[in-house]
Amino acid sequence: MVLANTYHLHLQPGESIVEGAGGLHRFMRWDGPILTDSGGFQVFSLSDMRSISEEGVTFRSPKDGQMIHLSPERSIAIQNALGADVIMAFDECPPYHASREAVIEATDRTYRWLQRCLKAHQRSDQALFGIVQGGIYADLRQRAARQLADLDLPGYAIGGVSVGEPAELIEQIVQVTAPLLPASKPRYLMGVGTYREIVQAIAAGVDLFDCVIPTRLARHANALVAGERWNLRNARFREDFAPLDATCSCYTCQNFSRAYVSHLVRSQELLGYTLLSIHNITELVQFTQRIRAAILNQSFLAEFGHWLTPNLIAASR
Amino acid sequence: MVLANTYHLHLQPGESIVEGAGGLHRFMRWDGPILTDSGGFQVFSLSDMRSISEEGVTFRSPKDGQMIHLSPERSIAIQNALGADVIMAFDECPPYHASREAVIEATDRTYRWLQRCLKAHQRSDQALFGIVQGGIYADLRQRAARQLADLDLPGYAIGGVSVGEPAELIEQIVQVTAPLLPASKPRYLMGVGTYREIVQAIAAGVDLFDCVIPTRLARHANALVAGERWNLRNARFREDFAPLDATCSCYTCQNFSRAYVSHLVRSQELLGYTLLSIHNITELVQFTQRIRAAILNQSFLAEFGHWLTPNLIAASR
Numbered sequence: 001m002v003l004a005n006t007y008h009l010h011l012q013p014g015e016s017i018v019e020g021a022g023g024l025h026r027f028m029r030w031d032g033p034i035l036t037d038s039g040g041f042q043v044f045s046l047s048d049m050r051s052i053s054e055e056g057v058t059f060r061s062p063k064d065g066q067m068i069h070l071s072p073e074r075s076i077a078i079q080n081a082l083g084a085d086v087i088m089a090f091d092e093c094p095p096y097h098a099s100r101e102a103v104i105e106a107t108d109r110t111y112r113w114l115q116r117c118l119k120a121h122q123r124s125d126q127a128l129f130g131i132v133q134g135g136i137y138a139d140l141r142q143r144a145a146r147q148l149a150d151l152d153l154p155g156y157a158i159g160g161v162s163v164g165e166p167a168e169l170i171e172q173i174v175q176v177t178a179p180l181l182p183a184s185k186p187r188y189l190m191g192v193g194t195y196r197e198i199v200q201a202i203a204a205g206v207d208l209f210d211c212v213i214p215t216r217l218a219r220h221a222n223a224l225v226a227g228e229r230w231n232l233r234n235a236r237f238r239e240d241f242a243p244l245d246a247t248c249s250c251y252t253c254q255n256f257s258r259a260y261v262s263h264l265v266r267s268q269e270l271l272g273y274t275l276l277s278i279h280n281i282t283e284l285v286q287f288t289q290r291i292r293a294a295i296l297n298q299s300f301l302a303e304f305g306h307w308l309t310p311n312l313i314a315a316s317r
Numbered sequence: 318m319v320l321a322n323t324y325h326l327h328l329q330p331g332e333s334i335v336e337g338a339g340g341l342h343r344f345m346r347w348d349g350p351i352l353t354d355s356g357g358f359q360v361f362s363l364s365d366m367r368s369i370s371e372e373g374v375t376f377r378s379p380k381d382g383q384m385i386h387l388s389p390e391r392s393i394a395i396q397n398a399l400g401a402d403v404i405m406a407f408d409e410c411p412p413y414h415a416s417r418e419a420v421i422e423a424t425d426r427t428y429r430w431l432q433r434c435l436k437a438h439q440r441s442d443q444a445l446f447g448i449v450q451g452g453i454y455a456d457l458r459q460r461a462a463r464q465l466a467d468l469d470l471p472g473y474a475i476g477g478v479s480v481g482e483p484a485e486l487i488e489q490i491v492q493v494t495a496p497l498l499p500a501s502k503p504r505y506l507m508g509v510g511t512y513r514e515i516v517q518a519i520a521a522g523v524d525l526f527d528c529v530i531p532t533r534l535a536r537h538a539n540a541l542v543a544g545e546r547w548n549l550r551n552a553r554f555r556e557d558f559a560p561l562d563a564t565c566s567c568y569t570c571q572n573f574s575r576a577y578v579s580h581l582v583r584s585q586e587l588l589g590y591t592l593l594s595i596h597n598i599t600e601l602v603q604f605t606q607r608i609r610a611a612i613l614n615q616s617f618l619a620e621f622g623h624w625l626t627p628n629l630i631a632a633s634r
Binding site: 008012013017021027028029241256259262263266267271273 | 325334337576
């Protein structure tokens with residue numbers, strides 16, 4: 001599944017152009033599933049240039065300085081125009097250091113905004129997922145999860161994690177939240193993650209992830225191999241003619257050596273970043289495929305238990 | 318045929334690594350033909366940091382400041398290690414504004430260096446091409462061409478053009494030089510060119526070209542379409558859902574719209590430059606294929622004569 005970004009696509013090229021092209025699938029020529037986020041996360045990251053009200057958010061475009069308004073209705077209208085298979089509710093994502101009062105306000109507003117998103121949504125061929133907020137507060141997360149579960153949505157997301165908090169907090173938030181969301185529906189942890197975070201979240205019941213890590217690492221010349229991050233600019237790869245990962249089925253590993261990829265990134269050849277992106281994405285997909293096989297094979301704890309804390313091991317039995 | 322650069326590969330990753338990988342074909346995983354230039358052109362472009370003698374050229378590496386020596390023997394040794402199918406003699410390429418005396422000296426030295434290249438060359442599976450220098454002086458070009466033709470080399474190049482001189486001078490140089498090189502051998506015009514330059518050179522007997530234009534234009538968001546250069550950042554492409562060229566068989570034109578490529582380059586997505594490179598290279602290859610078909614079909618002058626000056630039209634009959 002490809003994730004496309006509502007906020008960035010609204011600024012460039014604009015949803016009307018994507019709609020004119022026949023939607024995202026045709027525009028980018030991708031026949032697989034696509035998900036669009038709601039723009040909430042990006043807008044709330046622009047903390048210096050925005051104002052929030054019950055109605056929505058107004059912010060200054062970093063592209064051309066124009067004032068832009070986003071609201072639940074506007075986000076859904078944009079996502080209806082973009083035409084992804086899964087679209088996300090417009091939520092308020094409080095920062096890690098927000099006070100409990102601010103998080104309560106954001107969580108309640110996110111719930112009211114979800115109601116408005118559901119009302120605004122026009123296309124039955126797009127699945128609208130709700131998002132659980134609640135910051136680092138277990139009781140707020142649980143209340144929000146129960147409220148959402150009652151709505152019988154096609155899918156559920158845990159948002160507002162990976163916003164600067166320690167990894168242990170992500171784990172705790174996911175542990176208290178995921179089990180309260182319907183196991184029969186996709187449960188999606190937004191913006192995660194590392195190998196460890198993925199294993200921990202799967203142990204807690206999460207089905208779906210998105211993360212910039214594989215492509216961001218690739219743009220910085222890093223490969224994910226065997227659970228490690230390797231910087232291909234490192235001198236040890238200059239004469240290493242093995243593939244990045246001899247067990248990997250990706251185009252990069254089937255055709256090119258570490259020495260060649262190292263040469264490409266040292267030369268700042270664009271092909272280097274493309275080859276590393278292909279490998280890193282394949283590596284994470286293969287990692288989740290191994291987890292899936294282990295779950296079906298009753299060997300999840302034996303194979304992946306070393307990533308888990310005692311709490312999660314108990315929960316996974 | 319892919320052209321690889323002896324000078325750049327010597328600096329990074331170094332020919333010993335390419336040789337260790339099993340040669341350029343295996344290193345970059347390209348099974349088609351490869352040609353390496355000799356490094357002469359690049360070294361002589363570094364006019365501030367080099368010293369030339371009969372023995373060879375010493376220059377300061379722009380990568381790490383180390384002094385590097387290149388000579389006919391060294392260039393051939395590097396090219397033998399790189400392992401391309403066609404390798405080029407190490408030549409002295411005088412600048413456009415060089416005096417006649419300086420050009421005579423460079424042309425004679427290039428001939429003496431060719432003799433040393435032939436003696437140094439170790440691999441019978443690599444074809445070593447000689448290079449005609451002579452600047453903008455028809456008599457020097459002709460003398461050099463006749464000297465080289467006598468050597469029965471596997472191929473012949475016209476070098477030292479496209480170094481800043483007006484396009485008319487390129488045309489004149491090619492017209493006086495190409496017909497003196499054996500028609501039964503590949504005749505290669507180095508560093509050219511535009512549509513017009515290609516047609517003019519083919520009319521004079523040239524078979525082979527190399528040029529940065531298709532990929533350099535792509536990196537600057539330009540597409541070659543129907544003989545024109547289009548900047549895909551232009552507003553007129555934002556909502557243009559046609560392919561770059563509806564008659565083109567390349568991956569880019571078969572799958573993506575002008576609007577999508579425009580969006581990619583506006584977003585500085587690396588995919589945009591890759592898609593434009595694919596198209597531009599295909600476009601120039603298709604252009605030469607059309608010329609080849611026209612020649613075989615006796616319609617070269619009818620179809621391409623509008624690119625030619627009266628001199629060349631007379632010569633092509």
